[in-house]
Amino acid sequence: MTPRETVEVPETPGDDAQRVWIHDPTLRDGHHAVRHLLGREQLRGYAAAANAAGIPVVEVGHGNGLGASSLQVGRAALADASMLEEVREELTTSRMGVFVLPGWGTLTDLRQAISLGADVVRVGTHCTESDLAERHLGFLRDAGVQAQAVLLMSHMASPERLAEECLKLTQYGASAVGIFDSSGHYLPPDVTERVTAITAAVDVPVIFHAHNNLGMAVANSVAAVQAGARIIDGCARGFGAGAGNAQLEVVVPVLERLGHATGVDLYRLLDAADFAERELMPSPPTIDSVGVVSGLAGVFSGFKTRVLDVARREGVDPRDVFFELGRRQAVAGQEDLIMDVAKELRRSSAQPPAVGAAATTGGAM
Structure with missing residues (x-):
């Protein structure tokens, strides 16, 4: 490593192609x-x-x-x-x-x-x-x-x-x-x-x-x-x-x-x-399960805390929230969409089975 020095970011790349x-x-x-x-x-x-x-x-x-x-x-x-x-x-x-x-x-x-x-x-x-x-x-x-x-x-x-x-x-x-x-x-x-x-x-x-x-x-x-x-x-x-x-x-x-x-x-x-x-931090960031899902879903990382809070309050799986936000291509600034998605997921999970569902499974007990 080199000694400390003041570095000016150039207006154009210049000749030093290896500098970062x-x-x-x-x-x-x-x-x-x-x-x-x-x-x-x-x-x-x-x-x-x-x-x-x-x-x-x-x-x-x-x-x-x-x-x-x-x-x-x-x-x-x-x-x-x-x-x-x-x-x-x-x-x-x-x-x-x-x-x-x-x-x-x-x-x-x-x-x-x-x-x-x-x-x-x-x-x-x-x-x-x-x-x-x-x-x-x-x-x-x-x-x-x-x-x-x-x-x-x-x-x-x-x-x-x-x-x-x-x-x-x-x-x-x-x-x-x-x-x-x-x-x-x-x-x-x-x-x-x-x-x-x-x-x-x-x-x-x-x-x-x-x-x-x-x-x-x-x-x-x-x-x-x-x-x-x-x-x-x-x-x-x-x-x-x-x-x-x-x-x-x-x-x-x-x-x-x-x-x-x-x-x-x-x-x-x-x-x-x-x-x-x-x-600065309670603990260093880790790649937890929700973080992996956020990355796979392609959802803004800054949504994590709010998704966890809303999912807990609404009683839904935060992973489902992330995947649905990804499907809707949510972006930063659309934080209100988190609540909408969580509420929709809660309502969906609370719906009774469709008519005929028991017959489809044979109705066996």
Whole structure:
């Protein structure tokens, strides 16, 4: 591993084809795992540890991004401004990133984030709806802020469609584009096919963000890099929605062993991961039965806590809820659909047998 150094993510891939830039959303995606309730000392402590490790970008905020704290998806313990102010003070070499979903975050939220020192802004949309990012990306371009754009639930679109959407995002002003495996549904060949298509279509760095529902997050991150991705996301101890994200302190040394420099200090990265396990989470994410089903069904990992709560209240099997949500192609922002599905499943299970059912089985006792 190399000594710690400040790393600037380039506007174009440049000549260093083996370099990989690490983007750390522990303090944003991790919020999903603790109902968005991280406090000031937790935010500051991890930010300081990540900064010491030389992680290029540390992303902070509500799990669903700027402006998302609400009854529908969960109220954060701190306002957006408070989270950004606390983390900004601890980042002396790392840059501060924020995430925004059009429909939750507004231009007012972006202005506030920029005024509080956000260096990198990611705009996310559903994988087939990149047009929704045009206004936000145009604003960021005019403001001179590095804007990235990512497509969520990317398994729902073909490689060709993803490439088309990413190309549009660059035309709107994104200086890096990529895909989120929001449900942890991919296997390495899926990632290779999609990242290859995107890198062939754009001339900016490509981003990949993995979830670990099927245990493939690190392998998928490696596949993304080998297919041309140059910005890889990872969270300390995999802290994130559902079964968690790619485990940062594993991804970095694996990429280094494969010959991809990251500029991240290994020992200090391990220290940051230890801090995260000790101070941020009740326990590290695991691939439990519901997590596996969520990945197989292709359902947003951030639904896990709400699905479990609703299924318990309605007396239905959460696995059935996930598979039905997958059948309906539910996406982030459709949390209300969880209740609808659970109620329908409860009513269905309570219905008496159809007329003639006893005769069909022979009526034997």
